[in-house]
Amino acid sequence: MLDGKTLIVTGASSGIGAATAALVASQGADVISVDIVAPAMPVGRFIQADLSDRASIDRLVASLPDGIDGLANIAGLPPTRPAADVVRVNLVGLKYLTEAIVPKLANDASIVNLASLAGLGWPEATEAIRASAALDFDGVPAFCDAHAIEGARSYFFSKEALIVWTMQHRWTWRSRGIRMNAVSPGPVDTPILKDFIETLGARAEEDMRTMDRPGRPGDIAPVVAFLLSDASAWIRGTNIPVDGGMFSDVLCRMHGL
Amino acid sequence: MLDGKTLIVTGASSGIGAATAALVASQGADVISVDIVAPAMPVGRFIQADLSDRASIDRLVASLPDGIDGLANIAGLPPTRPAADVVRVNLVGLKYLTEAIVPKLANDASIVNLASLAGLGWPEATEAIRASAALDFDGVPAFCDAHAIEGARSYFFSKEALIVWTMQHRWTWRSRGIRMNAVSPGPVDTPILKDFIETLGARAEEDMRTMDRPGRPGDIAPVVAFLLSDASAWIRGTNIPVDGGMFSDVLCRMHGL
Numbered sequence: 001m002l003d004g005k006t007l008i009v010t011g012a013s014s015g016i017g018a019a020t021a022a023l024v025a026s027q028g029a030d031v032i033s034v035d036i037v038a039p040a041m042p043v044g045r046f047i048q049a050d051l052s053d054r055a056s057i058d059r060l061v062a063s064l065p066d067g068i069d070g071l072a073n074i075a076g077l078p079p080t081r082p083a084a085d086v087v088r089v090n091l092v093g094l095k096y097l098t099e100a101i102v103p104k105l106a107n108d109a110s111i112v113n114l115a116s117l118a119g120l121g122w123p124e125a126t127e128a129i130r131a132s133a134a135l136d137f138d139g140v141p142a143f144c145d146a147h148a149i150e151g152a153r154s155y156f157f158s159k160e161a162l163i164v165w166t167m168q169h170r171w172t173w174r175s176r177g178i179r180m181n182a183v184s185p186g187p188v189d190t191p192i193l194k195d196f197i198e199t200l201g202a203r204a205e206e207d208m209r210t211m212d213r214p215g216r217p218g219d220i221a222p223v224v225a226f227l228l229s230d231a232s233a234w235i236r237g238t239n240i241p242v243d244g245g246m247f248s249d250v251l252c253r254m255h256g257l
Numbered sequence: 258m259l260d261g262k263t264l265i266v267t268g269a270s271s272g273i274g275a276a277t278a279a280l281v282a283s284q285g286a287d288v289i290s291v292d293i294v295a296p297a298m299p300v301g302r303f304i305q306a307d308l309s310d311r312a313s314i315d316r317l318v319a320s321l322p323d324g325i326d327g328l329a330n331i332a333g334l335p336p337t338r339p340a341a342d343v344v345r346v347n348l349v350g351l352k353y354l355t356e357a358i359v360p361k362l363a364n365d366a367s368i369v370n371l372a373s374l375a376g377l378g379w380p381e382a383t384e385a386i387r388a389s390a391a392l393d394f395d396g397v398p399a400f401c402d403a404h405a406i407e408g409a410r411s412y413f414f415s416k417e418a419l420i421v422w423t424m425q426h427r428w429t430w431r432s433r434g435i436r437m438n439a440v441s442p443g444p445v446d447t448p449i450l451k452d453f454i455e456t457l458g459a460r461a462e463e464d465m466r467t468m469d470r471p472g473r474p475g476d477i478a479p480v481v482a483f484l485l486s487d488a489s490a491w492i493r494g495t496n497i498p499v500d501g502g503m504f505s506d507v508l509c510r511m512h513g514l
Contacts, residue, residue: 001258126512167509170502174469179502212431219491226483234476237505241495245427245436248494252424255383 001229003028006068008101010051011075013039015190016114019217020072020224027225034060035075051075051093052085054137061100069106070228073098074114078192079155079199084141087149090158092137095165108177112227113166115182117243118200119159120250129161152199159184163239170237179236181227186243188215211244219244258486260285263325265358267308268332270296272447273371276474277329277481284482291317292332308332308350309342311394318357326363327485330355331371335449336412336456341397344406347415349394352422365434369484370423372439374500375457376416377507386418409456416441420496427494436493438484443500445472468501
């Protein structure tokens with residue numbers, strides 16, 4: 001399904017990134033794994049990079065070959081980390097890396113962004129999201145101050161803005177057949193699930209009571225792999241919830257259905 | 258990918274249904290094709306049925322085996338047909354068929370409903386959608402009168418209600434691992450594309466100017482096949498736009514992004 005494709009997976013050393021790297025490799029892809037820490041079990045070629053650091057991203061991109069068929073932007077920080085770091089890695093670094101890689105993408109390449117159920121409130125945050133369009137690495141602390149982005153809000157905001165950025169690029173590169181989409185897991189059973197629930201508070205606890213079980217990295221990776229494959233070529237600028245029904249549950253309750 | 262699965266595809270004689278039946282058969286599925294007219298090139302076993310007619314659906318279901326792994330509800334009427342017929346086939350017949358088949362589904366089966374970009378306005382139609390919950394075949398003309406559903410509105414309404422019904426069943430059958438999702442194409446290049454554009458008027462013409470090309474059945478079928486496969490097991494109650502970016506375009510314009 002992914003035979004002969006060269007794919008970059010960020011966040012490949014753990015969780016959903018590790019599951020994705022392993023899965024796409026098993027489907028025939030040539031994987032370039034990127035993470036800030038080296039993986040226990042490397043999949044394909046590993047390149048260390050720090051997505052909060054422009055110079056580190058520049059070095060990463062310089063070391064990449066041309067003709068890349070897909071980029072899975074899975075690296076991200078949880079809401080337990082300092083707010084400015086979360087926005088810098090999950091949003092600014094992700095966007096900077098993606099835009100730097102676009103010239104190295106092959107025609108018909110696919111970009112997949114790991115968003116989150118936490119980003120579903122983007123329609124209520126459009127003002128701050130618009131203001132983030134030109135945000136650079138150095139401007140993040142001032143931006144967070146100006147938009148009251150502190151604590152766990154940094155995580156929600158980074159995912160809201162990521163979903164919007166994905167929609168905004170629905171057909172930016174369509175003349176080359178390059179598309180971008182997002183995948184939004186709900187709570188996923190990784191080592192940081194407990195931190196998520198504690199940090200996100202009552203809503204996350206309620207979500208966990210509503211669910212029959214949390215998601216697993218192996219639930220999410222096949223959807224990322226599908227979006228990286230040619231089978232999904234007509235899906236553009238879309239955010240796909242992969243959350244066991246949580247997003248639909250929120251929508252139904254919001255609309256009295 | 259679908260090896261050994263028994264899948265039912267309605268509307269299998271033309272367009273997206275025919276493309277889906279052919280694709281899932283090529284992926285190893287045992288296909289039961291359903292349509293009101295016999296296909297030119299039958300895929301698997303063909304059963305004739307009229308989804309506007311309860312007795313015909315009852316006969317269809319009685320003839321089906323147990324242990325069905327998936328149901329692709331693709332049959333549907335275009336907005337050029339009488340309003341009551343559109344609602345009867347696209348909504349009432351689809352729901353009746355699905356609920357009748359559930360007892361014959363295997364654990365972990367997948368149901369996929371072909372909705373449409375035309376259904377994106379469901380949040381503005383929740384009152385009529387709620388009223389349609391108990392709608393039966395005979396009640397359709399009075400229902401359409403009561404809710405001012407005439408002409409092309411029948412098509413929009415049927416797809417709005419289908420998206421909502423899909424969300425409402427996000428986890429109705431989760432104890433058996435059975436899930437239901439929807440796929441929403443934009444304009445698709447089938448023999449009735451011109452009828453769609455004429456009937457739907459200015460909006461559809463504008464859509465076609467915005468798109469680089471219309472969709473094709475071969476763009477949509479792989480997404481239906483993915484949702485029928487185990488790779489999508491954690492996607493529940495979700496509507497996936499497969500429209501080259503049209504839905505994201507509408508959302509961005511709606512929110513000034």
